Amino acid sequence: MATIDDVARRAGVSTATVSRALRGLGNVRNQTRLAVVAAAAELDYVVSPSAASLATGRTRAVAVVTPYPSRWFYAQALAGAENAVREQGFGLLLYGVPTPEARARFFTELPLRKRVDAVLVLCLDLSAAEEDALRGLDVPVGLVGSRRTGMASVCIDDEAGAHTAVSHLIGLGHRRIGFMGGERSEPMPFATSATRRSGARRALAEVGLEWVSELDVDGEFTVGGGERAMERLLSLPYPPSAVFAASDEMAFGALTVLRRAGLRVPRDMSVVGFDDHELAGVLDLTTIAQPVAEQGALLGRMLLDALGGSPDALVETTAALRLVVRRSTGIPSARGLAGRRCTERSSRDPADRAAHQ
Amino acid sequence: MATIDDVARRAGVSTATVSRALRGLGNVRNQTRLAVVAAAAELDYVVSPSAASLATGRTRAVAVVTPYPSRWFYAQALAGAENAVREQGFGLLLYGVPTPEARARFFTELPLRKRVDAVLVLCLDLSAAEEDALRGLDVPVGLVGSRRTGMASVCIDDEAGAHTAVSHLIGLGHRRIGFMGGERSEPMPFATSATRRSGARRALAEVGLEWVSELDVDGEFTVGGGERAMERLLSLPYPPSAVFAASDEMAFGALTVLRRAGLRVPRDMSVVGFDDHELAGVLDLTTIAQPVAEQGALLGRMLLDALGGSPDALVETTAALRLVVRRSTGIPSARGLAGRRCTERSSRDPADRAAHQ
DNA sequence: TCAGCATCTGTAAACGGTTGCAGCCGCTGC
DNA sequence: GCAGCGGCTGCAACCGTTTACAGATGCTGA
Numbered sequence: 001m002a003t004i005d006d007v008a009r010r011a012g013v014s015t016a017t018v019s020r021a022l023r024g025l026g027n028v029r030n031q032t033r034l035a036v037v038a039a040a041a042e043l044d045y046v047v048s049p050s051a052a053s054l055a056t057g058r059t060r061a062v063a064v065v066t067p068y069p070s071r072w073f074y075a076q077a078l079a080g081a082e083n084a085v086r087e088q089g090f091g092l093l094l095y096g097v098p099t100p101e102a103r104a105r106f107f108t109e110l111p112l113r114k115r116v117d118a119v120l121v122l123c124l125d126l127s128a129a130e131e132d133a134l135r136g137l138d139v140p141v142g143l144v145g146s147r148r149t150g151m152a153s154v155c156i157d158d159e160a161g162a163h164t165a166v167s168h169l170i171g172l173g174h175r176r177i178g179f180m181g182g183e184r185s186e187p188m189p190f191a192t193s194a195t196r197r198s199g200a201r202r203a204l205a206e207v208g209l210e211w212v213s214e215l216d217v218d219g220e221f222t223v224g225g226g227e228r229a230m231e232r233l234l235s236l237p238y239p240p241s242a243v244f245a246a247s248d249e250m251a252f253g254a255l256t257v258l259r260r261a262g263l264r265v266p267r268d269m270s271v272v273g274f275d276d277h278e279l280a281g282v283l284d285l286t287t288i289a290q291p292v293a294e295q296g297a298l299l300g301r302m303l304l305d306a307l308g309g310s311p312d313a314l315v316e317t318t319a320a321l322r323l324v325v326r327r328s329t330g331i332p333s334a335r336g337l338a339g340r341r342c343t344e345r346s347s348r349d350p351a352d353r354a355a356h357q
Numbered sequence: 358m359a360t361i362d363d364v365a366r367r368a369g370v371s372t373a374t375v376s377r378a379l380r381g382l383g384n385v386r387n388q389t390r391l392a393v394v395a396a397a398a399e400l401d402y403v404v405s406p407s408a409a410s411l412a413t414g415r416t417r418a419v420a421v422v423t424p425y426p427s428r429w430f431y432a433q434a435l436a437g438a439e440n441a442v443r444e445q446g447f448g449l450l451l452y453g454v455p456t457p458e459a460r461a462r463f464f465t466e467l468p469l470r471k472r473v474d475a476v477l478v479l480c481l482d483l484s485a486a487e488e489d490a491l492r493g494l495d496v497p498v499g500l501v502g503s504r505r506t507g508m509a510s511v512c513i514d515d516e517a518g519a520h521t522a523v524s525h526l527i528g529l530g531h532r533r534i535g536f537m538g539g540e541r542s543e544p545m546p547f548a549t550s551a552t553r554r555s556g557a558r559r560a561l562a563e564v565g566l567e568w569v570s571e572l573d574v575d576g577e578f579t580v581g582g583g584e585r586a587m588e589r590l591l592s593l594p595y596p597p598s599a600v601f602a603a604s605d606e607m608a609f610g611a612l613t614v615l616r617r618a619g620l621r622v623p624r625d626m627s628v629v630g631f632d633d634h635e636l637a638g639v640l641d642l643t644t645i646a647q648p649v650a651e652q653g654a655l656l657g658r659m660l661l662d663a664l665g666g667s668p669d670a671l672v673e674t675t676a677a678l679r680l681v682v683r684r685s686t687g688i689p690s691a692r693g694l695a696g697r698r699c700t701e702r703s704s705r706d707p708a709d710r711a712a713h714q
Numbered sequence: 715t716c717a718g719c720a721t722c723t724g725t726a727a728a729c730g731g732t733t734g735c736a737g738c739c740g741c742t743g744c
Numbered sequence: 745g746c747a748g749c750g751g752c753t754g755c756a757a758c759c760g761t762t763t764a765c766a767g768a769t770g771c772t773g774a
Contacts, residue, residue, distance in 0.1 A: 001471075003760055014724045019762060027722060046470045050410035051760035054729045059407065061450070070436035070650065072429075079427035082453045091472065093418070094449045096439045113403045114358075115448065223639060256639045279636055282580060282613045293427065360730055371754045376732060384752060408730035411759045 002043035011039035022047070061091040062303060063112040066122035067103070069096045072249070072277055073292055077122055077144055080296030088304050090117075097124070107133050118303040120144065122296070125191045140306045140314060142299045146191060152306065152314035154299040158192055161288040161321045162199025162244065165272045168286070168323060169242045170207055173331050174270060177204065178240035180229045180250045182221035190221070196246040196274065215240050219250035226253025234261060241332040242270035248277035251285055255328065266330035276324055286329040289322045359400035368396035379404070418448040419660060420469040423479035424460070426453045429606065429634055430649055434479055434501055437653030445661050447474075454481070464490045475660040477501065479653070482548045497663045497671060499656045503548060509663065509671035511656040515549055518645040518678045519556025519601065522629045525643070525680060526599045527564055530688045531627060534561065535597035537586045537607045539578035547578070553603040553631065572597050576607035583610025591618060598689040599627035605634035608642055612685065623687030633681055643686040646679045 008015045013032060021028045021036035028036075039045075053059045062085050066074050082092045093116055097103040107130045112119065119134060123145040126134070131148060134141045142152035169177050179200050181193035201211050214236060219229035226245060230253060233239050245251035251273030258265055265271060273280060276289030298317060305313035364379075365372045370389060378385045378393035385393075396402075410416045419442050423431050439449045450473055454460040464487045469476065476491060480502040483491070488505060491498045499509035526534050536557050538550035558568050571593060576586035583602060587610060590596050602608035608630030615626055622628060630637060633646030655674060662670035 004762095005760080015761080016725080016763075017723060020723090023762095029722060032722080046467075048411070048471050048760050050407045050416065050471070051729090052762075053407035054405065054411050054731085054760080055762040057729080068436075069439060070432040072432075075427040075429075075432035075435075078432075078451075079425075079453060079455075082426060082451055083455070086453065086459070089468070091468065092451045094435075094439055094451050096436060096443065098436075098440070102443070110403075111446070111448065114405050114407070223635065252636060252639045259641075278580065279609060282609045282640070284616075361732095362730080372731075373733075373755080374753060377753090380732090386752060389752080405730050408759090409732075411730080411761085412732040414759080 002045040004045070004047070006043055007036065007039045007045050010043060011036045058307075059115060059117050060089065061093050061116045062118040062120060062300070063093045063095055063116040064120045064122055065095040065097060065106065065112075065124065067097050067124055069094060073247075073275060074122055076292035077296035080293030080298075081120055081122075081300040082296075083293075084297040084300030085304065090304065110137070113137065117307050118142070120296075120299055120303060121146075123192070140303050142303045142314070144295050144299050147316055152299060152302045152316070154295045154302070154317045154319060156290045156295075156319050156321055158195040159199035159202070161274060161290070162196035162246070163203045164199075164321065164323050165244050165274065165288050166200040166203035167206075168325070169244065169270060169272060169329065170203060170209075172242075172270065172329060174240075174242040175209060175332075176212070176215070176238065176240040176242075177209075178215040178217065178233050178243040180217055180219040180226060180243055180245040180254065182219055182225070182246060182250070184218040193221070193246050200244055219245060219247075219253065221247050221250060223249050223253040223256070226250030227257045228253075230254035230257040234258075234263075240269075242266075242272070242329070244272045244274075246274050248273035248275040248280050248285060248287055251287070251328075252277075252279070252283060255283055255285070265328050267333050270329040270332070272329055276322075280324070281326070284327040286326045287324050289324045291319050295319050359402040361402070361404070363400055364393065364396045364402050367400060368393045415664075416472060416474050417446065418450050418473045419475040419477060419657070420450045420452055420473040421477045421479055422452040422454060422463065422469075422481065424454050424481055426451060430604075430632060431479055433649035434653035437650030437655075438477055438479075438657040439653075440650075441654040441657030442661065447661065467494070470494065474664050475499070477653070477656055477660060478503075480549070497660050499660045499671070501652050501656050504673055509656060509659045509673070511652045511659070511674045511676060513647045513652075513676050513678055515552040516556035516559070518631060518647070519553035519603070520560045521556075521678065521680050522601050522631065522645050523557040523560035524563075525682070525686065526601065526627060526629060527560060527566075529599075529627065529686060531597075531599040532566060532689075533569070533572070533595065533597045533599075534566075535572040535574065535590050535600040537574055537576040537583060537600055537602040537611065539576055539582065539603060539607070541575040550578070550603050557601055576602060576604075576610065578604050578607060580606050580610040580613070583607030584614045585610075587611035587614040591615075591620075597626075599623075599629070599686070601629045601631075603631050605630035605632040605637050605642060605644055608644070608685075609634075609636070609640060612640055612642070622685050624690050627686040627689070629686055633679075637681070638683070641684040643683045644681050646681045648676050652676050 004015045004018050008018045013036060017028060017032060018036050021033040022040060064078055064081055068074050069078060085092050093112060095106060095112065097106045110133060116139065118140045119137060121141065121143045125146055144154050147153045147155060166177060179197055181197055183190045183193040204211060217229040217232050219226040226249065243254055245254055251271050254271055255265060258269055263269055273285050273287035276287050280287050302313050361372045361375050365375045370393060374385060374389060375393050378390040379397060421435055421438055425431050426435060442449050450469065452463060452469065454463045467490060473496065475497045476494060478500045482503055501511050504510045504512060523534060536554055538554055540547045540550040561568060574586040574589050576583040583606065590600065600611055602611055608628050611628055612622060615622055620626055630642045630644035633644050637644050659670050
């Protein structure tokens with residue numbers, strides 16, 4: 001592999017000149033620069049990132065740390081960030097922390113130490129200790145999905161989004177509305193769920209409705225969890241006429257259970273999700289849309305700007321939300337679900353479950 | 358930031374000893390090792406990856422290059438690979454090549470040169486030039502989803518999987534079966550589609566059925582493409598009674614269109630997908646299941662094994678497929694779709710489209 | 715002609731590790 | 745008593761860049 005010395009020899013100049021010429025610094029005669037570039041091309045030379053990084057202290061890489069890189073939301077944001085950093089010639093180092101163990105290990109070992117110029121934390125609610133660990137890295141840190149003073153962040157207004165979703169249901173005439181969240185079973189703290197609950201609660205309070213704790217179920221932010229949560233709601237003496245799920249994936253699970261139970265959406269149950277997942281349209285799910293990839297990309301750019309030295313590139317930004325009305329929501333049926341449920345239920349369990357497994 | 362010299366001074370030994378002690382090499386007295394480890398801990402010392410990499414020539418990082426890091430399949434495989442490399446203390450550098458331009462740029466600039474110890478190519482059909490470029494990297498290269506002599510690979514038997522899917526339909530009594538593939542509009546070559554077509558074709562041929570080219574439509578391997586492809590099939594004078602989509606995402610699009618058209622699945626149309634997408638169960642889609650994350654993880658481990666020096670860790674592996682029968686497939690209705698279609702069609706276009714946009 | 719200056723270029727010292735080689739030490743066996 | 749040996753340890757070269765500094769060069773104006 002050719003080194004800078006080879007190029008210098010071939011171009012008849014010193015390594016210092018090669019370095020300057022190749023990086024487009026000033027103070028190199030144009031003719032010299034051309035000779036260097038030509039020599040480098042002939043030798044198929046590329047700088048060694050390790051050597052450059054050792055000399056400069058910069059790595060031209062940013063880390064993305066996220067719990068579930070494969071889930072839709074995270075993958076979208078990740079891809080957005082990847083695009084942004086790639087455009088600037090940076091590399092993207094991915095660190096997944098899918099379990100509490102992996103997470104603990106990550107934050108104690110900090111494998112990204114001295115490996116990256118910036119860190120992008122994707123939907124991870126940092127504990128105080130974790131926050132300190134990242135600050136100790138001495139590189140700009142940015143967050144998607146949460147805020148921290150002194151860190152860049154791109155967020156949405158979860159409270160407002162949830163309020164919009166539930167207000168939509170209220171506007172349709174629903175009065176008994178379930179909430180599907182996710183922090184209880186989640187092995188890691190997850191503030192998003194709580195914030196969305198607040199918004200839902202406020203919407204109810206505004207029309208004088210109380211929060212009914214038996215309608216507040218845990219969907220674990222997954223399809224399977226959403227299924228279980230919906231089953232729980234259906235098994236109540238007085239099931240709700242509508243459900244707001246704090247993520248589309250939980251809503252999908254809910255829809256599955258409803259269909260299996262022979263119930264019709266929205267006649268028997270209205271469902272609103274959150275995110276506008278790629279398949280929300282396929283399942284005709286009413287939801288709160290947020291620009292996911294854009295959030296990742298935006299934060300990536302903010303971090304790189306900060307590296308580039310632009311002052312105060314590290315700000316807090318809020319992305320826009322949009323209610324997307326599809327066909328999973330409608331006016332509640334006059335009769336309500338309660339009477340209907342008992343007849344349906346017998347046909348549900350045995351056959352369906354077996355078929356699915 | 359503490360350097361190895363600081364540790365050496367503090368422990369009262371030379372840097373060479375620190376290096377050896379910290380990496381667990383032999384020839385260090387246990388007492389010395391403990392002193393070094395203690396000193397390192399007190400100083401909160403971590404080795405500089407750049408310096409280590411410069412000295413050793415290894416980076417302890419592997420690259421993953423993939424066209425669409427955010428799509429379900431890719432994200433799954435990526436997460437699998439990430440897990441595998443993380444377990445071994447390696448980092449994962451992600452390179453997306455979502456457009457032909459990005460792809461061309463990636464393969465000419467090769468930003469991963471001297472940055473990684475191995476490369477994992479995720480579902481990218483390499484051109485000869487691209488293959489050469491990667492070989493020139495002089496590090497082990499592995500593929501998910503395709504094969505190349507001299508490279509590690511983890512694949513599935515696409516031909517057999519497609520054969521299974523179509524045979525399932527034939528077994529149910531279908532004779533006019535559509536195929537939804539994706540290489541025509543894909544901006545990049547995509548052999549998977551062609552291979553799955555072969556399998557489908559063979560299944561038909563085995564029972565004496567011919568390949569009907571008007572039933573071979575392009576779904577672009579996306580939900581939207583699947584919708585358009587299904588619309589095309591429905592607009593035929595003699596639509597098929599069943600469709601095999603080469604990916605679940607296309608099948609989802611097909612299901613959407615069928616539902617919007619007021620057609621019932623599987624009575625009016627059977628649909629089989631491929632992949633067993635996370636939401637295939639939600640949509641009750643019969644499909645060919647493949648272990649996606651496992652393929653990424655397996656290949657990741659193979660590459661690391663090869664780095665570890667284990668001879669011939671670079672092999673070709675084939676992952677198992679499984680037909681998962683859900684409720685999107687059934688026996689064809691006696692009447693067929695053709696007569697039905699005309700009455701349904703009028704109610705389809707105007708209202709539904711508007712509602713969706 | 716020459717000081718003064720700007721512009722280019724080269725020298726060499728970092729950057730922070732790894733590792734071949736040699737030296738030291740305490741034993742062992744003769 | 746001493747050669748031989750094996751286990752530890754240190755010395756110093758090296759990995760491939762960047763960059764402060766100094767030197768060379770050519771030009772300007774007096």
